[in-house]
Amino acid sequence: FDPINKHFGVDLVTGDNEPVLATLDGTVILSNWTTETGYVIAIQHRHDLISVYKHNAVLLKKQGDFVVAGEAIAIVGESGEISTGPHLHFEIWYRGNPMNPNNFLRF
Structure with a gap:
């Protein structure tokens, strides 16, 4: 997490084909391709929180889907x-500001 250098999240190294799980219950607000960060999915949660998951191989949910914590949303x-x-x-965002995920979750 280094917002000064526009790195607004943390990188979690895994093997290929591991499932990406929703952090909290919420509604998918973005499920799309971007040139820089590939397949991206973002979820709107309660209390003005948004979680963002980038560099996926496959997206399993589409915009508008409701997901529950622990549900597979991507690969x-x-x-x-x-x-x-x-x-x-x-990434975790609160009211438009990036938050350090290490302050919220144990990896």
């Missing part, structure tokens, strides 16, 4: 121009 990959290998880039 880890290395999509996008700025990926450096199989990993999940994970």
Whole structure:
């Protein structure tokens, strides 16, 4: 997490084809491809929180889907121009501001 250098999340290294699980219950607000970060999914949660999951190989949910905590939403990959290998880039946003995921979750 280094917001000064526009790295608004943490990178979790895994093997290929691992499931990406929703952090909390919520509604998918983005499920799309971006050139830099590949397949991206974002979930709106209660209390103005948004979680973002980038560099996926496959997206399992579409915009508008409701998901529950622990539900598979994507498959880890290395999509996008700025990926450096199989990993999940994970972000948490609160009211439009990036938050350090390490302050909320144990990895």
